Amino acid sequence: MAALPASVDATLGLLAKGHYVAERSLATSTFLSLKLKRPLFLEGEAGVGKTEIAKVLADTLGRKLVRLQCYEGLDVASAVYEWNYSRQMIEIRLAEAGGTVDRDQLGADIFDKRFLIERPILKALEPDIAGAPVLLIDELDRADEPFEAYLLEVLSDYQVTIPELGTIKAAEPPIVVITSNRTREIHDALKRRCFYHWVNYPDAKRELEILRLKVPGADARLSREVVLFVQNLRKMDLFKLPGIAETIDWTQALTQLDAIALDPDTINDTVGALLKYQDDIAKVRGSQAAQLLEQVKSEIAASSPA
Ligand SMILES: Nc1ncnc2c1ncn2[C@@H]1O[C@H](COP(=O)(O)OP(=O)(O)OP(=O)(O)O)[C@@H](O)[C@H]1O
Ligand SMILES: [Mg+2]
Numbered sequence: 461m462a463a464l465p466a467s468v469d470a471t472l473g474l475l476a477k478g479h480y481v482a483e484r485s486l487a488t489s490t491f492l493s494l495k496l497k498r499p500l501f502l503e504g505e506a507g508v509g510k511t512e513i514a515k516v517l518a519d520t521l522g523r524k525l526v527r528l529q530c531y532e533g534l535d536v537a538s539a540v541y542e543w544n545y546s547r548q549m550i551e552i553r554l555a556e557a558g559g560t561v562d563r564d565q566l567g568a569d570i571f572d573k574r575f576l577i578e579r580p581i582l583k584a585l586e587p588d589i590a591g592a593p594v595l596l597i598d599e600l601d602r603a604d605e606p607f608e609a610y611l612l613e614v615l616s617d618y619q620v621t622i623p624e625l626g627t628i629k630a631a632e633p634p635i636v637v638i639t640s641n642r643t644r645e646i647h648d649a650l651k652r653r654c655f656y657h658w659v660n661y662p663d664a665k666r667e668l669e670i671l672r673l674k675v676p677g678a679d680a681r682l683s684r685e686v687v688l689f690v691q692n693l694r695k696m697d698l699f700k701l702p703g704i705a706e707t708i709d710w711t712q713a714l715t716q717l718d719a720i721a722l723d724p725d726t727i728n729d730t731v732g733a734l735l736k737y738q739d740d741i742a743k744v745r746g747s748q749a750a751q752l753l754e755q756v757k758s759e760i761a762a763s764s765p766a
Contacts, residue, residue: 461522461591464494478516479673480509481666489657490517499615499636501651504659506641507703514596514637523635524593528580530603536610540581540620548575571624582620585630592632601640605647612650662704664691670704675711679720686711688756689722690734696748698740709733724750 465471468484471491475482482490490513493500502510518525528539548570555561555569578586584595600608614620615636619629638654640646662670664687671683678686686707694701702710710733719726727749735741744752 462520464521465491467491474520475513475516478520480512480516481662481669481673482513483660483662483666486513486657486659489655493655494635496655497633499638499654501638501640501646501654501656502659503640503642503656505661505701505703507705508659508661509704510639510659511596511598514594514598514639517635517637518594521591521594521635523591524588525596526580526584526593526634527596527598530597530599530601530607532602532604534603534607538579539607540579540614541622542577542579543571543624544575544577551575573625576622576625581614582628584634584636585618585620585628587631592630592634595634595636597636597638599641600638600646601643608647608650612647612653615650615653661694661701664688667691667704667707671707671711674708675715678711678715682714682720682722683711684760685722685753685756686714688759689727689752692752692755693734693744696744698735698743699737700735700740702734706734706736722753722756724753727753 462474465474468488468491471494472482472484472487475487475490490500492498500513502513504510514527515525517523551570552566555566576582580595584593597611600611617629618633619627621627636654638650661667667687667690668683671678671687675683690702690707690710710730713730713733714722714726717726717730728745731741731745731749735744
């Protein structure tokens with residue numbers, strides 16, 4: 461288990477160790493959330509590195525990652541705990557077959573921890589030899605509001621009450637990272653308990669740095685062209701702009717094709733790695749792509765005079 465970072469710079473370093481290139485403001489929110497033991501709440505467009513930060517924190521701090529993927533209809537039985545009914549039934553049958561059944565005793569026996577199925581939130585409250593786990597509550601905007609209200613309670617006291625068993629409280633609060641794609645607003649009451657950070661698309665310098673780490677085999681000139689192309693593409697009015705994940709995918713695809721520079725045909729053939737909606741692809745493919753590429757080449761020429 462690694463020690464928690466002692467400063468914003470140390471947090472930047474920790475994330476970099478996990479190949480995560482963070483903005484200083486994100487490292488500051490992360491540092492404060494670790495230091496003050498409050499959840500980190502990340503909102504932002506798709507593919508900008510919200511989920512990744514929880515994975516990297518778990519990895520670099522040597523903690524267990526407990527992931528709760530949210531969806532519509534997510535309930536306590538899937539998120540917190542559930543009694544194992546079939547095992548409880550077998551226990552009852554065995555007791556009956558054994559003869560003398562003391563109803564009170566049996567009632568207490570079948571609500572023992574042995575018959576409890578722990579779901580992510582309960583698991584995250586359990587002590588772990590590696591230290592408190594990282595609890596990733598991913599895409600909270602997909603869950604329903606009643607679940608969000610329940611979560612508010614859990615995150616206030618880091619405890620869960622199971623009527624038949626009592627209250628289970630974490631000895632050490634987990635490191636909580638909550639993400640949202642903002643398909644709906646999350647209540648202020650929950651946000652107030654967290655450190656909030658809006659994860660932006662990276663600037664060209666940071667995106668190039670990410671490419672160097674994530675696709676080390678890519679040609680340097682190609683990476684530079686890809687980043688500038690994507691940065692210009694993000695200024696267009698598209699239904700779904702490409703995230704960092706798409707930039708990485710595209711560079712990997714181009715590298716597989718042994719490309720060392722962008723050209724209009726290659727862009728047209730591989731644009732599916734970058735854009736995932738037919739309307740967006742139709743808009744970009746052809747003359748628009750050629751025009752963007754011209755712009756990229758002139759930006760490169762302007763920044764590095766021969
Ligand atoms: N700052 C970064 N440094 C390094 N890699 C990054 C960074 N941001 C994103 N990535 C890469 O981009 C990929 C996508 O990131 P991630 O899955 O965290 O996005 P997300 O914001 O959770 O997207 P979604 O909203 O679609 O779930 C990751 O696999 C990671 O490799
Ligand atoms: Mg995600």
